[in-house]
Structure formats: structure tokens, C-alpha cells
Amino acid sequence: MARFAGGKAPYLxxxxxxxxxxxxxxxxxLIGLLPVVLFAWYKNGIQVYLDGNIAIMEMxxxxxxxxxxxxxxxxxxxxxxxITDKENRSLKGLMKRLHTSFSLIPGLILxxxxxxxxxxxxxxxxxxxxxxxxxxxxxxxxxNIFNPALLGxxxxxxxxxxxxxxxxxxxxxxxxxxxxxxxxxPLGILAATKQIDYQTLVAPYGNLWNFLLGTIPGALGExxxxxxxxxxxxxxxxxxxKWSTPLIYIGTVFALSWLIGxxxxxxxxxxxxxxILSGGVMFGAVYMATEPVTTPKNPWGKVVFALFLGALTxxxxxxxxxxxxxxxxxxxMNMFTMPIDNLTAQMRSAGLRxxxxxKGGLLVVLLGALIAYALFKASTIxxxxxxxxxxxxxxx
Amino acid sequence: MILQKARGIRIxxxxxxxKTSPLREYLDPKVVYIPLVQQTFxxxxxxxxxxxxxxxxxxxxxxxxxxxxVHASVSGKIAAIKKVWHASGRMVEAIEIENxxxxxxxxxxxxxxxxxxxxxxxxxxxxxxxxxxxxGGAGFPTYRKYCTKCAIDTIIINAVECEPYMTCDCLQVExxxxxxxxxxxxxxxxxxxxxxxxxxxxxxxxIREALEPLLPHYPGxxxxxxxDRYPAGWEKYIVESVVGKTYQKLPSEIGVIxxxxxxxxxxxxxxxxxxxxxxxxxxxxxxxxxxxxxxxVPLGTKVQDLVxxxxxxxxxxxxxxxxxxxxxxxxxxxxxxxELVVSDTLGAVVVLPMPAEKLHPECLGCGQCADxxxxxxxxxxxxxxxxxxxLKAIGSLNADKCxxxxxxxxxxxxxxxxxxxxxxxKESLKKGA
Numbered sequence: 001m002a003r004f005a006g007g008k009a010p011y012l013x014x015x016x017x018x019x020x021x022x023x024x025x026x027x028x029x030l031i032g033l034l035p036v037v038l039f040a041w042y043k044n045g046i047q048v049y050l051d052g053n054i055a056i057m058e059m060x061x062x063x064x065x066x067x068x069x070x071x072x073x074x075x076x077x078x079x080x081x082x083i084t085d086k087e088n089r090s091l092k093g094l095m096k097r098l099h100t101s102f103s104l105i106p107g108l109i110l111x112x113x114x115x116x117x118x119x120x121x122x123x124x125x126x127x128x129x130x131x132x133x134x135x136x137x138x139x140x141x142x143x144n145i146f147n148p149a150l151l152g153x154x155x156x157x158x159x160x161x162x163x164x165x166x167x168x169x170x171x172x173x174x175x176x177x178x179x180x181x182x183x184x185x186p187l188g189i190l191a192a193t194k195q196i197d198y199q200t201l202v203a204p205y206g207n208l209w210n211f212l213l214g215t216i217p218g219a220l221g222e223x224x225x226x227x228x229x230x231x232x233x234x235x236x237x238x239x240x241x242k243w244s245t246p247l248i249y250i251g252t253v254f255a256l257s258w259l260i261g262x263x264x265x266x267x268x269x270x271x272x273x274x275x276i277l278s279g280g281v282m283f284g285a286v287y288m289a290t291e292p293v294t295t296p297k298n299p300w301g302k303v304v305f306a307l308f309l310g311a312l313t314x315x316x317x318x319x320x321x322x323x324x325x326x327x328x329x330x331x332x333m334n335m336f337t338m339p340i341d342n343l344t345a346q347m348r349s350a351g352l353r354x355x356x357x358x359k360g361g362l363l364v365v366l367l368g369a370l371i372a373y374a375l376f377k378a379s380t381i382x383x384x385x386x387x388x389x390x391x392x393x394x395x396x
Numbered sequence: 397m398i399l400q401k402a403r404g405i406r407i408x409x410x411x412x413x414x415k416t417s418p419l420r421e422y423l424d425p426k427v428v429y430i431p432l433v434q435q436t437f438x439x440x441x442x443x444x445x446x447x448x449x450x451x452x453x454x455x456x457x458x459x460x461x462x463x464x465x466v467h468a469s470v471s472g473k474i475a476a477i478k479k480v481w482h483a484s485g486r487m488v489e490a491i492e493i494e495n496x497x498x499x500x501x502x503x504x505x506x507x508x509x510x511x512x513x514x515x516x517x518x519x520x521x522x523x524x525x526x527x528x529x530x531x532g533g534a535g536f537p538t539y540r541k542y543c544t545k546c547a548i549d550t551i552i553i554n555a556v557e558c559e560p561y562m563t564c565d566c567l568q569v570e571x572x573x574x575x576x577x578x579x580x581x582x583x584x585x586x587x588x589x590x591x592x593x594x595x596x597x598x599x600x601x602x603i604r605e606a607l608e609p610l611l612p613h614y615p616g617x618x619x620x621x622x623x624d625r626y627p628a629g630w631e632k633y634i635v636e637s638v639v640g641k642t643y644q645k646l647p648s649e650i651g652v653i654x655x656x657x658x659x660x661x662x663x664x665x666x667x668x669x670x671x672x673x674x675x676x677x678x679x680x681x682x683x684x685x686x687x688x689x690x691x692x693v694p695l696g697t698k699v700q701d702l703v704x705x706x707x708x709x710x711x712x713x714x715x716x717x718x719x720x721x722x723x724x725x726x727x728x729x730x731x732x733x734x735e736l737v738v739s740d741t742l743g744a745v746v747v748l749p750m751p752a753e754k755l756h757p758e759c760l761g762c763g764q765c766a767d768x769x770x771x772x773x774x775x776x777x778x779x780x781x782x783x784x785x786x787l788k789a790i791g792s793l794n795a796d797k798c799x800x801x802x803x804x805x806x807x808x809x810x811x812x813x814x815x816x817x818x819x820x821x822k823e824s825l826k827k828g829a
Contacts, residue, residue, distance in 0.1 A: 001700075002709075002734050004720035005750060008816045010802030011725040012407065012560060015811040016751035022760050022809040100757035142758035242763070297763030298774045342789075345766070345774035349794035 026102045028238045032231040033108055036283070037066050039214060039224035044116050044172045053173035062220060066111040068120065072127040073107025074098065080136045101141045106130040109149035109287060112221025113280070113327075114156065117168030122160050126152035146334045147294045154327055170217050180204035185217050186278040191323035196264040196382055202274055211277035222283040232286045241290035242299070245306045249285045250276050252310025256371065260318060263379035281313065284326040294334045300344035301337075307367055308340075309333045315374040319381065404625035404633070405768055405803065407560055407726070414681035414688035415563045419571050421692045422705065423675070424497060428470050428696030429480045429490035429737045434458055435535045436484070439466055443491065447474045452502035452672050455491055462537045464524050468493055469674040469694035471500040483722040483742040485729045490737065493696070504670055511582075511667050519586035519667065526672040528663060532565075532629075532656030533723060535741040538663070541655075546648040548587040552638055553580050553594045555603060555657035556622055558629035559724035562744040564677040565657045566600055567690050572661055573606040577614045579660030582667045584616065587653055592617040594657070595634050597624050626726065627770060627801040658743075678738055680706045682721070684713045684747030699736040699745050713749060721746040726802045756811040765804035765814050771797040775804045779817040787828045795821040 015021040041063040049059035081097045082089055088097065107127045114123060130152030138144040156164075175181055186201060193200055202208060205216045214224035236243035257275035261267060276282065289295065289309055296305050309329055317325030343363070347356045432439045439456040449455060449468040456466040468491075475492040482488045508514070514522070523539035530536045532554060542548075553576065557565040569576050580592045592614070596603045598621040611617055620638050622628045628637075631654050635647045643649040655663075658676060665671045674694055681688035686707030693702065703709065721728040722736060724744050736745065759776065766774040773794060781789035798818045805815035 002715040002720075004715045004718055004730065004732055004734060004747075006732055007719060007730045007750075008805070008813050009725075009727060009729065009800075010806050010815065011719050011721055011728070011730070011748060012806060013751070013811055014807050015756065015809050016754065020809065021754065021811070022757045023755075025760065025762065025809055026757075096755065100755055102757070140758075142760055242767075292761040292763065295761070297761050297776045298766045299763065301774075302763070341774065342777055342793075345777040346792050346794075348766075348772045349774065349797060351772070 023099075025240055026105070028235070028240045030104065030108075032234050032238075032240060033105075033112070033287075035227040035230045035234075036112060036221045036224055037063070037108075039227035040066065040112060040220040043214060043224065044220065048172050048174045051174045053177070058173075062116060065116075065118075065120075065123070066108060066220065069107035069109075069111025069114075069123055069127060070104040071107065072124055073105070073110075073131040074103045076128060076131045077101055077103035077136060080132055084136075103131065106135060106148035106152065109221075110152045112283070113149065113153040113219050115164055115168075115170035115219050116172050117170070118156075118164045119167050122156055122163060125160070126156040128152075129155040142293055144293055145337070146331060147288055147291050150288060150327055150330055150334075154331060157327070170219055175217050181217055185323065186211075186274070187317070187323040194381055196261055196266050196271055198266075198268070198270055202270060208270060208273055208277065211274065216278070218278075219280070222280040225277050225282045228282045228286050235286065235290070241286070241292075242302055245290045245295075245302050246285035248303060248306035249289050249310050249313075250281060252307055253281055253313055256311065256314040256374065257318075259375055260314070260378045260382060263375065264382035275317075279317070279324050280326040284313075284330055288326075288330050294337060296337050296341040296344065298341050298344045298348060300348045301341045304340050304344055304363060305333060305337065308336070308370070311367060311370045311374060314378075315370065318378045319374065403768075404627055404770055405807070406624055407626040407806070409560045409624075410681075411561065411563050411566075413561070414679050414690060415567065417687065417689040419567045419677065419690045419692060420705070422697070422702070423470075423692070423694060424495060424499075425470070425694065425697045425701055426495055427475070427698070428493050428495070428694055429478065429698070430455055430466065430468065430493065430696045431480065431482050431488050431490045431737065431739050432456055432477075433482060433484070433488040434466070434529065434740065437462065441477070441491065443474050445474050445476050448472070448496075449474060449493060450500040450502045451674060452505040452670075458527075458537070462540055464527050464537055464539065465672075466527050467502075467672040467674050469696050470495045471498050472496040481731055481733055481736045483729070483731075483736065483739050485722070485731060490696070505672070507669055508667060514582075514585075514667065516586045516588060519582055522666055522670075523586070523663065526663075526666040526670075528659065528666060528673050529740050530656055531658035531662065531676055531740060531743070533559075533727070533741050533743060538655065538659060541648070541653050542583075542586050544646075544648040544653075547651055548589050548648060548653055549651045550591045550593065550639060550653075551580060551583045551587060551589045552620075552634055552647075552652060552654045553583075553592070553657050553660050554629060554631070554634055554654055555594055555596045555600075556629035556634065557597070558626050559726055559728075559744070560626075561681050561746045562679050562724050563681070564679045564690050564743050566596075566603060568661060568677045568692075569596075569657050570602045570606045573610055575661045575664040576657055577607065577610055577617060578668070579662070579664035580617055581614055582663055583653070583655060583660060589653070590616055593620045593638050594618075595620045595622055595638060597622055597628060599624050626803065630770065630799065630801065632799075633770065673740065676738065676740065676743075678702065678742060679744035679746075681744065682747040684710050684718050684749055686710050693738055695738055695740060697738045699738060700734060702738075703734070703745075703747075709747060713747070717750045719746075719748045719750060721748065726806070727800060754811070759808075759810055759812055762809060764807045764809070768803045768807050770801060770803065771799065773798060773818065775814045775818050778821045779814060782817055782821040782824065785824075787824065790821045790825050796825055798822050 044062040045059045130148040134148040134151035135144045235241045254272045258272040261271035312329035313325040316328045443455045450471045453468045454465040455468045472495045475494045479487045480490045520542045528538040584592045641650045680702045719730050778795045802815045
């Protein structure tokens with residue numbers, strides 16, 4: 001007779017197999033950040049150095065800045081474990097907890113969201129808001145409601161954007177020399193002029209290919225659309241993210257922007273393309289709208305989340321006071337993650353019943369109302385500017 | 397609707413282990429134990445210690461709605477009433493029969509003169525008197541399925557065997573394809589069905605090769621290949637794939653009855669030889685077994701004997717760090733002591749060394765558990781409702797639909813016992829209602 005071990009069915013687990021499990025998923029996520037980090041470094045460091053506008057030591061600055069973001073997050077989480085857990089203060093215990101907390105990520109993403117010339121103390125403040133306030137205070141990895149990096153970014157944006165602008169902002173040493181940039185990002189121009197016009201929105205930056213390659217002014221990580229697409233392919237192949245979420249989100253923004261362009265009298269495909277390639281849409285779609293902890297878990301919930309996110313982004317971007325709409329819409333949608341998850345979980349498990357259609361109908365009506373409001377509002381703002389323009393041209 | 401179709405996932409079946417060696421007959425164990433429990437129902441014992449019994453003699457009765465007899469599986473003397481380990485994971489009372497190696501059969505076990513002349517009612521009565529239950533693992537009395545008021549037009553034989561490591565069904569079909577088809581024909585006749593399907597997994601070429609040449613002799617029967625997916629052997633999945641329709645509670649609602657292949661083979665013996673359910677095939681396998689294989693054994697055989705015949709446990713296997721699984725690794729149960737006896741629902745015993753310990757983070761919320769769920773549940777939401785003991789929420793999330801396939805725990809990258817939480821939620825729903 002032999003006594004064997006107990007346990008819970010099933011006894012086969014993917015997580016037990018080598019090269020599987022959450023640690024591997026998060027490692028793949030870090031690898032997926034590489035293209036964007038490298039692009040940010042190339043664009044703001046290497047290329048500027050090759051232009052002869054900065055010294056060789058300064059060439060490393062963008063890379064060091066991003067790493068610093070990650071490291072500060074790591075240290076802060078370590079410190080927070082040290083303070084809160086009195087029994088586990090040995091280095092080994094701390095390493096174990098950090099190993100399952102994936103502390104590098106909030107800081108790294110935060111740094112990628114910030115402009116190049118953000119003062120380091122601002123970065124540290126943002127990392128504190130991200131790692132401590134948004135993550136550890138909510139109970140650590142897996143318990144946070146808001147995307148940590150995003151909360152850090154918004155905290156910095158709402159309180160210290162003036163400081164960043166004063167320190168030099170997003171334009172690197174080469175970009176400052178370009179007259180047409182006028183110190184603004186493409187979305188900044190749109191917010192300022194409220195005009196849908198290729199000549200003012202795209203022409204100063206060359207053409208739309210530059211938007212795709214990312215050689216336009218903007219925060220460190222968000223401009224490199226091509227690098228982000230590479231990361232997206234990597235994530236989809238490695239199944240780190242659900243491949244459909246970014247497509248639905250970007251698709252919604254694309255479609256709604258196009259409609260707004262049509263209302264404003266310019267049906268050109270350039271405008272929706274410009275709309276998804278500028279600002280943080282691509283970055284948000286791939287790295288944040290798919291962030292597992294703070295977005296719905298249910299496959300239907302993911303679809304609903306992405307649709308509403310797209311509608312909100314358009315609403316905030318074209319109608320709100322700030323040029324960006326991605327961050328705000330993401331944080332708002334983070335709040336609705338739980339109810340969306342619950343509602344869609346009920347619908348999906350109930351199957352094609354009457355209750356499902358009632359709940360689904362409610363969601364459709366809500367989404368429809370949101371879109372209708374966004375389109376209506378945007379059409380008044382942007383058509384008006386066209387009329388004004390025609391009128392002004394007539395006068396002159 | 398494409399969003400609603402259960403897909404399942406591919407799991408490494410690890411079946412080649414026990415499939416390479418042929419099916420072994422082991423019909424004369426020294427002693428057998430007939431458990432006095434079926435599913436969760438206790439049986440009424442009809443014999444006393446000291447009595448002599450023959451193969452096929454009734455020794456116990458199952459009572460109530462699912463009333464039917466249980467038979468002795470070897471001839472010999474009742475030695476004692478003992479407690480033994482059962483596939484349900486508990487110790488249950490059992491009748492110990494010492495084999496006299498005379499192979500005496502009960503007078504009722506004799507070849508049927510004209511099996512083709514039997515009426516449907518007679519066939520169903522035979523199922524009942526032979527004590528036929530579903531041998532796939534559920535153990536539900538087969539005659540109950542046929543006593544339905546619904547009109548049945550299709551019988552599906554489940555030879556899918558989607559549980560990893562298990563090979564007993566497949567090997568038995570390959571060895572006795574004729575019996576399977578005969579059993580199917582009798583099932584069709586008993587139900588008045590015109591169509592019979594044998595569902596198998598497409599990579600099981602052995603089944604196709606064994607059955608295909610025989611099909612023309614059995615009108616109305618055909619093969620149906622399913623993708624290699626877990627849980628393709630789930631009743632609802634098979635019916636949906638074969639018939640293209642779905643049902644709420646029982647397949648008979650849409651005129652379908654599903655039987656396991658081993659049940660069909662046993663039924664052929666019952667009809668033609670009046671041999672009740674006294675034997676079955678069981679797989680002894682796993683990384684912890686020296687030479688995994690399948691055995692045809694009388695019910696009540698000690699699994700220890702079969703393990704010894706399979707070369708015993710692998711050298712270096714530490715029982716404290718290994719699982720002894722009754723039924724297979726996905727839906728089976730870990731038995732603490734290896735003194736298990738073969739019962740009607742036990743298709744496999746798998747001995748697995750435990751995987752190395754890893755450090756697992758918390759739920760990262762990837763949602764893969766919801767993605768794979770064949771009944772479209774969202775286990776994370778059910779766990780959340782369970783954590784706050786919200787019965788109403790658990791109900792509205794349809795936790796009762798869970799059929800315990802275990803896929804959610806299987807895919808979880810953080811190694812969370814999520815299937816167990818859903819099972820608990822389902823349990824609490826039953827208690828609360």
C-alpha cells in the first residue's frame with residue numbers, strides 16, 4: 001500500500017509546463033515594449049546625435065530616462081513591500097514578492113507616455129502615483145482598478161504639464177529647429193484651430209508616412225506607430241493580448257473620425273488616418289486597452305469595452321478641452337470594467353435568450369447615444385469653423 | 397451563432413503511452429470486491445458471507461427510480477463484507493468474493509436463440525436486468541435513457557475518449573468492432589431509431605479502419621469524425637456536432653440518445669449471451685507506471701494487481717509527490733491510497749508525478765478561462781460573486797451550467813483553482829435553492 005498526494009482536478013495545467021505561466025506572459029509583455037523603447041531612443045537620441053544637434057552623452061538620455069522610469073517603479077514597490085510587510089524584510093523575501101508583482105512595467109510605460117524633456121522629479125512623481133497610489137494602495141498586482149501608468153501620466157498631465165512645457169516639452173533638439181512645427185504636436189494644432197484641413201494638420205510634418213514611421217513631435221513612445229504595430233504582432237502571436245481588442249478600438253476611432261471629417265466637409269481618407277496615427281491611439285490600443293488587469297476578462301466584455309473606448313476617445317479628443325482623448329477615455333472605461341464584465345458575463349452565459357437581447361439592446365442604445373452626441377457636437381464645432389473660414393476668405 | 401459555439405482546445409492526449417501494447421485479458425483475479433454503491437446511491441445487499449455465487453448471479457439491488465440488479469463478476473464464495481476505496485474517492489462497503497477459478501456461470505447466462513427477434517421492450521428489459529450503466533464515467537443506468545416519452549430517431553455512440561491518457565474505449569473498439577456495431581444496432585432497435593452514428597476523434601485512424609469495412613452490413617450506421625479538441629467527448633458537444641442541434645437538459649428532447657462505446661459493446665454481449673455487466677476495460681497508465689497498458693477485467697478487481705502486472709510504479713516514484721488519479725487527469729479524482737477496486741465507472745487509473753513547484757502570481761485577468769469555457773461562463777465573475785456569497789449573482793451568471801470539464805483551471809497561467817471555485821459556486825447554488 002502506498003499513500004499518494006491529494007489535489008484538485010484537473011491535474012494537468014498549462015501553467016506547470018515549462019515556458020508557460022503568468023511570468024512568461026509578463027516577460028513577453030516586456031519584450032513587446034522593446035520596439036517602442038528602441039524607436040524612442042533612435043528618434044530622440046541617436047538620430048538627433050547623427051544630426052549633430054546633441055553631444056554623445058546626451059544621445060543616451062532618452063534610453064536612460066525610460067529605464068529610470070522602470071527602475072523607480074521597481075524601487076518604490078520594493079520599498080512599499082518593505083514598509084507594509086514587517087515579517088518579510090529579507091532581500092530574498094522582497095525579491096520573491098517583486099518577482100510576482102511585475103514592478104518594472106508601470107514606470108516603463110509611464111516614461112514612454114511622457115515628453116522627452118520631462119524633468120526627472122516629475123517622472124518620479126508620476127512613478128509614485130503609478131506604482132504606489134494606483135497599484136499598491138489598491139492591493140498590488142491583479143487588484144488595481146486603474147491602469148497604473150495611465151493614472152501616473154494623468155496625474156502629471158493635470159498638475160505639472162506647465163513644468164514639462166517650460167523644461168522643453170516634447171520637441172527634441174532637432175525638432176526645435178524645424179520652423180513649421182511651431183512648438184506643437186499635430187493634435188495640439190487641431191485643438192487650437194478646430195479646422196479639419198490637410199494643409200494645417202499634416203503638411204507641416206511632411207506627409208502621413210511620417211506619422212506612420214513616427215518622425216513627428218510627440219511623447220517618447222506614442223509616435224512610433226510602426227514600432228507599435230510590430231509589438232502588436234508579437235503580442236498577438238504570443239497570445240499576450242486578445243488580438244481583436246486593438247483592432248476594434250482603432251477601427252471605431254477611424255470610422256467616427258471619418259464621419260466627423262465628412263460632416264466638416266472633407267471626406268478624404270487622410271483625416272481618419274491622421275486621427276489614428278497621431279496622439280496616443282495606437283499606443284493606448286496595444287498597450288493599455290488590452291492591459292489584462294484593468295480591462296474586462298470576458299470576450300464579449302472586451303468587445304464592448306473597445307467600442308465604448310473608441311467612442312469616448314473621439315468624444316474627448318474632438319470636443320473636450322485637451323488635445324488628447326485616449327488617456328481620459330481609458331481611465332473612464334477602467335471604472336466601467338467591472339459592470340461591463342458582469343453584464344456581458346450574464347449575457348454570454350445565458351445564451352440567446354430574451355434577457356440577453358434586452359441587456360444587449362441597452363448597451364447598443366447607450367453606445368448609439370454616445371456616438372450620436374459625439375458626432376452631432378463635433379459636426380457643429382467643425383462645420384462652423386469651415387463656414388467661418390469661407391466667410392473670412394470672402395471678406396478678404 | 398459563431399460567438400456562441402463551444403470550441404474547446406487541444407490538449408496533449410499522452411495516449412501513445414498505453415496504446416502501443418495490446419489489450420490484455422485478466423479474468424481470474426484471486427479476489428474481487430463488488431462495491432455496494434453506484435454513483436452516489438447505496439445498494440441493497442442480497443447475499444450473506446459464506447454463500448457461494450456464480451458469474452452473473454445477482455448479489456445486490458439498486459433501488460428507487462433507477463432500480464436494477466448488480467451481479468457477481470467471478471464465481472466463488474462470499475468471504476466478507478469489507479470497506480474498500482472506490483472511484484468516487486471515498487471508502488465504501490463491498491462484497492468480497494473469493495474466486496474458486498471454476499468459472500461457473502449463472503444458469504441465466506446462456507446464448508439467446510434468436511436475438512434478432514427481440515422486441516424493443518424486451519431489449520430495454522434486458523438492459524435493466526443486466527444492470528447496464530454508462531461505462532464512460534457517468535454510470536447512469538442505460539435503460540432509463542431508453543424509457544423516454546420522446547420519439548428517438550438517432551443513436552450516437554461516443555468513442556471520442558477526450559480524456560487525456562485514457563485509451564480503453566479506443567482499444568476495445570479496435571479489437572471488437574463487430575460487437576460495437578451489433579450493440580449499436582440493438583440500441584437503435586430498442587429506441588426505434590433509424591440513424592446510428594459512431595463519433596470518434598479524427599486522428600484515431602484505427603477506429604475508422606476497423607469499422608469502415610463493416611458499416612455496409614449495418615444499415616443506417618455511419619462514422620462521424622470530430623476534431624481533436626477537449627472536451628469533444630462531452631455529450632452536448634457531440635450532439636451539437638453530429639446533429640447540428642442543441643438541447644436544454646437531455647439529448648432525448650431532440651430525439652437523440654448518446655451511449656459510450658464500451659456500453660454498446662457490453663450490450664451486444666447482454667443481448668446475445670445474456671451476460672450481465674460483469675467486466676470492463678480499464679487503462680493503467682501515466683508517467684509513474686513502468687509499462688502502461690489496458691486490461692479487460694471483472695468488476696471489483698484490485699487495481700494494485702493491475703499495476704503490478706504493468707511492471708509496477710516507476711523506480712524513483714515518490715508517492716508523496718505523485719497523484720493516483722481515478723478516471724483520468726482532467727475530470728478524475730486523486731485517490732489517497734492505491735487500494736482502489738475497479739468499478740463500473742472507472743475507465744482509467746493514471747499515476748503522475750507532481751510537476752515541480754513554481755511561484756505563481758495572482759490572477760492577471762487575461763480572461764482565458766472565460767475564452768475556453770465550453771458553456772460560455774465567466775469563471776472570474778463567478779469567483780467574485782462567490783467571494784461575497786451573493787447567491788443571486790451566482791445564479792444570474794449561470795454557474796449551474798458548469799459541467800466540470802476543468803478547462804478553466806487547465807489554461808490559467810497563474811495556476812488558480814478556478815474550476816474548484818466554480819464547482820463551489822454551483823454547490824452553493826444547489827444548497828441555497
